Amino acid sequence: MEGDETTSAGGGSAPSAPGGLLQQILSLRLVPRAGNVTGAPCPTALCHFSEMWYGVFLWALVSSLFFHIPPGLLALFTLRRHRYAKFMSVSILLMGIVGPIAAGTLTSAAIAGVYRAAGKEMIPFEALTLGVGQSFCVVIVSFLRVLATL
Structure with a gap:
């Protein structure tokens, strides 16, 4: 269970969230960001x-x-x-x-x-x-x- 949380959170650190948003926008890939994975209304x-x-x-x-x-x-x-x-x-x-x-x-x-x-x-x-x-x-x-x- 604990391994699932770390893989779904993308490392879990807060500074990686803006880079994740930048990567999502520029790459046009619909991958969930670290802060937008669990329980989010629109993860992608x-x-x-x-x-x-x-x-x-x-x-x-x-x-x-x-x-x-x-x-x-x-x-x-x-x-x-x-x-x-x-x-x-x-x-x-x-x-x-x-x-x-x-x-x-x-x-x-x-x-x-x-x-x-x-x-x-x-x-x-x-x-x-x-x-x-x-x-x-x-x-x-x-x-x-x-x-x-x-």
Whole structure:
């Protein structure tokens, strides 16, 4: 019996719980976390507001970096000899980090709030879809120049 408790708790230490949540969200595997195994209403889903917010925010940040790092490196490589334009690559890379931290925090909280108010659970794949969707919408609005027409 005692061996079953240690294997189901994943080591039983409290500091491993955030790493377990990060692993669950990024790997998209539906494995129970250490603090969410025994007697939990949703052992394989994200059911608390903070878990849902963190999942959507994390995927928005990762996908935003995925969209911004290649153009930033390309700009750095092509404009490296220009006196002032080489700093544009730094601004592109900063927008990949600052954008999701500023706006992504609020929109991820709004999404998690709607899920929580509706009493729904969120699986990690939904967090992936919603986080990448946020970044994709930012890219589409940037390329279509919708805001310039208003």
